[in-house]
Amino acid sequence: MAASKKYTLEEDHDLMDEVSLYNPFKKINSWEGLKKKLDEHPLLGRRSSKSLRDRALLIMDQRRTLVKQQEKASGIEEPERSDFDKAIDEALLIKQEAEEEQASSCSKKRRQDAADIAVLAAAEAGRAPAAPDLDVQPSSSTPDVTSTPTAKYRRTSGELVGVLKTKVEAEKAAREEERQERQRLEEARQEEAARLQRAAEEDRQLRREELNLKKRELDLREAQEKAMAKEKEAMMQLLMQQLSKK
Numbered sequence: 001m002a003a004s005k006k007y008t009l010e011e012d013h014d015l016m017d018e019v020s021l022y023n024p025f026k027k028i029n030s031w032e033g034l035k036k037k038l039d040e041h042p043l044l045g046r047r048s049s050k051s052l053r054d055r056a057l058l059i060m061d062q063r064r065t066l067v068k069q070q071e072k073a074s075g076i077e078e079p080e081r082s083d084f085d086k087a088i089d090e091a092l093l094i095k096q097e098a099e100e101e102q103a104s105s106c107s108k109k110r111r112q113d114a115a116d117i118a119v120l121a122a123a124e125a126g127r128a129p130a131a132p133d134l135d136v137q138p139s140s141s142t143p144d145v146t147s148t149p150t151a152k153y154r155r156t157s158g159e160l161v162g163v164l165k166t167k168v169e170a171e172k173a174a175r176e177e178e179r180q181e182r183q184r185l186e187e188a189r190q191e192e193a194a195r196l197q198r199a200a201e202e203d204r205q206l207r208r209e210e211l212n213l214k215k216r217e218l219d220l221r222e223a224q225e226k227a228m229a230k231e232k233e234a235m236m237q238l239l240m241q242q243l244s245k246k
Contacts, residue, residue: 007055011043013084014204018044019056020090021197025098056091063088112171 007015015038024034035049044052063085081089 008043012055012059013087014041015044015052015056016059016084016087016091017200020087020094021193021200023094023098023193024053025095060088060092060095064092 018034018038022034022037023029024031031049031053035047035052038044038047038052047055
């Protein structure tokens, strides 16, 4: 099958361009979505989403290994990055950002769950007991409930609940501020991605035009060669006829 053939350099270049622009590492996106985006591609459109993912990850792993080797090598100047290298580096960056965001989200959720459990536990421990019988007159033998360890613990629990509520509200405010910042950065990234996508599309269009031009040149050359061959054949036939008459 055609999909089982090895990837060409052009396929690798176009694949990493689309990975860096589409970002299949985000939750809202997927490799299947990238596959649908590439359905119209003359070569990549025949590849499966698994094949595209495996190929992209392999290219990224190879690039990461090469960069590490260059960093370890002393006295060797790092070669200038090609457009292909830049696309791979951009894909590595967005993959790392997606992994860090997912890890941060899980960590924040665990902290929030722990804070909620602490608030509930503190509130449960500080629940007030049943009200005493007001008809009973206090005496020297009746203990002062406001000075007992339970009452003191109840006041301490109430203070803890207040502190935890303040902390939770502060964390919510911080999360909201972080969300707004992420939204701002995402909008900026989307604008840049749109610009890069337009540039990539223009570049691909230029390459298609170059290929079409080369194809037309080859067709024209082939037509000229056929015409010359026919003309040569006609001349040979005419010469043979003249020789046969003599």
